[in-house]
Amino acid sequence: MSLNNSIAVIGGGAAGFFSAICAAQLALQKGFSVDIQIFEASDQVLKKVRISGGGRCNVTHHCFDVKMFCKNYPRGSRELLSPMQRFQASDTVEWFKNAGVQLVAEADGRMFPDTNSSETIIDCFFNLIEKHNIKLNTNCPVKAIEVVSPNGSQKKFKLTTGKGPFDGKNTADAVLVATGSVAGGYRLAESLGHSITERAPSLFSFIIQDDLIAGLEGLSFKDASLKLTLPGKVGKTGKNIFKQRGPVLITHWGLSGPAILKLSAWAAREMKQSAYTGTLTINWMGAENSNEVESRLNKMKSANLKSYLKNVYPDTLPKRFWLSLLDKCSIDQDKQWAQISKKEVAQLCNVLVASQLNISGQNRFKDEFVECGGVALREIDFKSMESKICPGLYFAGEILDVDGITGGFNFQNAWTTGWVAAQHMMGSNSGTT
Ligand SMILES: Cc1cc2nc3c(=O)[nH]c(=O)nc-3n(C[C@H](O)[C@H](O)[C@H](O)COP(=O)(O)OP(=O)(O)OC[C@H]3O[C@@H](n4cnc5c(N)ncnc54)[C@H](O)[C@@H]3O)c2cc1C
Numbered sequence: 001m002s003l004n005n006s007i008a009v010i011g012g013g014a015a016g017f018f019s020a021i022c023a024a025q026l027a028l029q030k031g032f033s034v035d036i037q038i039f040e041a042s043d044q045v046l047k048k049v050r051i052s053g054g055g056r057c058n059v060t061h062h063c064f065d066v067k068m069f070c071k072n073y074p075r076g077s078r079e080l081l082s083p084m085q086r087f088q089a090s091d092t093v094e095w096f097k098n099a100g101v102q103l104v105a106e107a108d109g110r111m112f113p114d115t116n117s118s119e120t121i122i123d124c125f126f127n128l129i130e131k132h133n134i135k136l137n138t139n140c141p142v143k144a145i146e147v148v149s150p151n152g153s154q155k156k157f158k159l160t161t162g163k164g165p166f167d168g169k170n171t172a173d174a175v176l177v178a179t180g181s182v183a184g185g186y187r188l189a190e191s192l193g194h195s196i197t198e199r200a201p202s203l204f205s206f207i208i209q210d211d212l213i214a215g216l217e218g219l220s221f222k223d224a225s226l227k228l229t230l231p232g233k234v235g236k237t238g239k240n241i242f243k244q245r246g247p248v249l250i251t252h253w254g255l256s257g258p259a260i261l262k263l264s265a266w267a268a269r270e271m272k273q274s275a276y277t278g279t280l281t282i283n284w285m286g287a288e289n290s291n292e293v294e295s296r297l298n299k300m301k302s303a304n305l306k307s308y309l310k311n312v313y314p315d316t317l318p319k320r321f322w323l324s325l326l327d328k329c330s331i332d333q334d335k336q337w338a339q340i341s342k343k344e345v346a347q348l349c350n351v352l353v354a355s356q357l358n359i360s361g362q363n364r365f366k367d368e369f370v371e372c373g374g375v376a377l378r379e380i381d382f383k384s385m386e387s388k389i390c391p392g393l394y395f396a397g398e399i400l401d402v403d404g405i406t407g408g409f410n411f412q413n414a415w416t417t418g419w420v421a422a423q424h425m426m427g428s429n430s431g432t433t
Contacts, residue, residue: 004173004392004425005034008159010142011185012040014049014411015397016178017125019418024132026426034426036134037172039161041141041184046122048180052411053110057118060415061408062105064090072409074202074265076402079377080416083385087419089412099124110407137161145175145188147390157392174425176385176394178418181371185399189375193389197401199373200272202265206280207361208254212328212351216250219318220257223286224248228263228359230270230278240274242267245286250321253363255280258406264362265405268372276362283353285316294349301345305338312337314352325351370410374401384424385417394421 027034066084070077102114113120144160156171179185230240246259310333313322387393396417
């Protein structure tokens, strides 16, 4: 555990800002002075925070059971357990409350600032940066990090920035790399001996062209069961079948919605390897099995003999979808229920519980997109977020091979790993806030 006089934070995003502020707060608590600088490649910091959650910033998720929380990370769930025991979603809520920002939960668990604006989070961070005299260097990409030991003195990190040396000073006792998912950041990590795991997009929609859903964009299903089958055995695990359940949305180009995004996250690497092709089997009736759906349709028939098929249908389905389903099964929608044959009921039932749709590509979700892959987790000590390869070097946020599903889990990874790194860089490594 080290107590550093100068800290360089590379990347002015969620993880970099949060960690820099937490380190400064700790220094203040302990009564010592520390020089903290943030280096940001572009002219604008906190870009993703600003656009996140559709401009509302889904800061975290209302789940205060660490084990349950960590189940929402397709990569990193095991490694995050220990850091989350020290700084979890409830600590995030408390931290922001102490900083004057109230977070409120929505019915699905997502938590936003009560102003419903990401600017509230940005203002909060800027106030704290100013309060703690943290120096912000924008338009200042870090191009190289070297470990130096001038005149045999204590080891330091020398940074080379796109803008050249600033303030006559370009060394630091500790460096936090929080560059998100950009190639330049991975190169910095590699230059200091780290390996980068296979990168792949996560959280995307599926491109599907099928008559059943064509022209039905905007229709949503509260509960569908999904089974994704990829061609052949793909990935290191050879896993080619993935399942999910939950809301699904029909879009212009195919299917999206929470259940599809979750599926894309869990199958991110395997889908990349199969070039985003595969078969999606959907049960549009959620948990109901084939027998249950058949009996539901038969009951509907007996109770509505004189009604037209186009007017009476299962209440969990949107009408336009039902009409498309009749079309797909070549059943005349102007028929009465009395006229529908056993074979036709079975046919409807088959499509309802096991529609087979071909996936031909992926489309990135507009509200949240992350990348899986990054600095290999085995090379990081998750008690400190320090590199096991290069002492004094720390990592936080999306640069790690950690990614969560949608709902505030990706920001929580940034807060937690940033907080843990700050504790260790400031020589304090126990307890929570
Ligand atoms: C559109 C969108 C919406 C999202 N919405 C949500 C949401 O509501 N909730 C949620 O939990 N997650 C959300 N996410 C994911 C979340 O934004 C990221 O997981 C999170 O921002 C990662 O934080 P980070 O600090 O690790 O990386 P980033 O936020 O990407 O920040 C990295 C910073 O480092 C800078 N940088 C890179 N290389 C260098 C270099 N060499 N030198 C100096 N600076 C460098 C970059 O310019 C950038 O500013 C969303 C993502 C997107 C794209």
